[in-house]
Amino acid sequence: MERRTIGAAALEVGAIGLGCMPMSWGYTTSQQRGDRSLRAVHAALDAGSSLLDTADMYGPFTNELLVGRALKERRADAFVATKCGLLVGGDAHVVANGRPGYVKRACDASLRRLQTDVIDLYQLHRADPEVPVEETWGAMAELVTAGKVRALGVCATGARVSRRSGPPHEVTIRQLERVQQVFPVSAVQAELSVWSREALDALLPWCAARGVGFLAAMPLGNGFLTGTLTPGQGFEPDDVRARHPRFTAEMMAANQPVVVGLRRVAARHGDGVTPAQVALAWLLGRGPHVVPVPGTKREEWARENAAAAGLVLTARDEAEIERLPGARGSWD
Numbered sequence: 001m002e003r004r005t006i007g008a009a010a011l012e013v014g015a016i017g018l019g020c021m022p023m024s025w026g027y028t029t030s031q032q033r034g035d036r037s038l039r040a041v042h043a044a045l046d047a048g049s050s051l052l053d054t055a056d057m058y059g060p061f062t063n064e065l066l067v068g069r070a071l072k073e074r075r076a077d078a079f080v081a082t083k084c085g086l087l088v089g090g091d092a093h094v095v096a097n098g099r100p101g102y103v104k105r106a107c108d109a110s111l112r113r114l115q116t117d118v119i120d121l122y123q124l125h126r127a128d129p130e131v132p133v134e135e136t137w138g139a140m141a142e143l144v145t146a147g148k149v150r151a152l153g154v155c156a157t158g159a160r161v162s163r164r165s166g167p168p169h170e171v172t173i174r175q176l177e178r179v180q181q182v183f184p185v186s187a188v189q190a191e192l193s194v195w196s197r198e199a200l201d202a203l204l205p206w207c208a209a210r211g212v213g214f215l216a217a218m219p220l221g222n223g224f225l226t227g228t229l230t231p232g233q234g235f236e237p238d239d240v241r242a243r244h245p246r247f248t249a250e251m252m253a254a255n256q257p258v259v260v261g262l263r264r265v266a267a268r269h270g271d272g273v274t275p276a277q278v279a280l281a282w283l284l285g286r287g288p289h290v291v292p293v294p295g296t297k298r299e300e301w302a303r304e305n306a307a308a309a310g311l312v313l314t315a316r317d318e319a320e321i322e323r324l325p326g327a328r329g330s331w332d
Contacts, residue, residue, distance in 0.1 A: 001014045007212060013050050016292050016294070016306055017294075018052050018296070020052055020067055020295065021055070021063060034066055034069075044303075047306035051078075052067055056110050071116055080114060081123060082122065085127070096127065098130075099135075103136060107148055123153035124155065124179075134181075134182050152184070155190070156190035156199070188214055189214075191217050192204070193219045194324065214287070214289050216292040216293060224247070226276040227263060232253075262324075273311065278313070281309075281312070
C-alpha cells in the first residue's frame with residue numbers, strides 16, 4: 001500500500017487506516033465480537049492499513065484493550081492513534097476533562113491497555129471548556145518529552161457545532177492556532193466524505209499549508225456510502241445512526257442518488273469495485289496529507305477498504321462525483 005506522512009515529524013502510515021470504534025462502541029452491539037474484530041485488525045495490518053485509530057472513551061476502555069491484544073503480537077506493523085479528553089458517565093453521558101493531571105493519568109492508562117511503551121499519535125478528543133486549551137496541550141506535549149507519545153493531534157469540533165458561531169470548523173481552526181503556539185500539531189481528525197464536504201472549505205487547506213496530516217473520519221458516511229444499507233431498515237437503540245438525522249427512512253431514501261452515483265463510477269472500473277472503494281479513492285485524491293480512516297469490525301470489509309488505495313479515479317470519475325447532490329438531513 002502507498003505510504004503517507006503525518007505532520008512535520010514525517011511519521012509514515014498506510015494511505016488508508018482502520019477505525020476501531022465500531023468493534024466495541026457506537027454501532028450494532030449485537031454484532032460486536034472480540035475474536036472477529038481481532039481478525040479485522042490483523043486483516044487491515046496484513047493489507048498495509050497500519051494506522052489503528054481508537055480512544056479511551058470507546059467502550060469505555062474496551063476498545064483499547066481489544067487493540068492491545070493485536071499490538072501484543074504486531075506492534076512493529078502498527079501506527080497507534082488514540083485519544084484523551086472525554087469521559088463517559090452514567091447513561092453514556094459524555095463530558096470533557098482537559099485538566100493536565102488527568103491527561104497524564106489517562107495516557108498512562110492507555111499505554112497499559114494498549115500493551116505498548118509509546119503511543120504514535122495522541123489526540124485531544126475534545127477541548128474542556130473549563131480549562132484553557134493551552135494547558136491541556138502543554139500537558140500532552142510533556143508526554144512527548146517523556147517519550148510516552150511520538151506526536152500530537154486534534155479532533156475537530158463538528159462542522160454543525162461550528163456553524164452556530166460562524167463558518168464550518170471556524171471554532172476548530174481558532175483552537176488549532178492557539179495550540180500550535182505551544183507545540184506542533186501533527187494531525188487533525190475531522191469528518192470528511194463524499195456526502196460531508198465541509199472540511200474542504202477551510203480546515204483541509206489549513207492543514208495542507210502547515211504540513212499537518214488530515215485523518216478523514218467517517219469517510220463512508222457511517223456506512224451509508226457503502227450501498228449496503230436499506231432505507232427504513234432500522235437500527236439498534238444504542239446505534240448512533242438510530243438518532244442521526246440522515247438515517248431516518250425518509251432521508252435515507254432521499255440520499256440514494258449519492259450511492260447510485262458512486263455505483264455508476266465503480267461499474268466503470270470493473271467487477272468487484274464497490275461504491276465504498278470509490279468514496280475512499282475520492283478522499284485520497286483530496287491531497288497527499290489525507291488519510292481516510294474507515295471503521296469496520298469485519299475482516300472482509302477491512303480488506304475491501306484497504307484495496308481502495310490501489311483505485312485510481314479518472315477525470316471523468318472526479319467530475320461525476322463533484323456533481324453528486326449534497327446530502328440531505330433533518331437539519332437542512
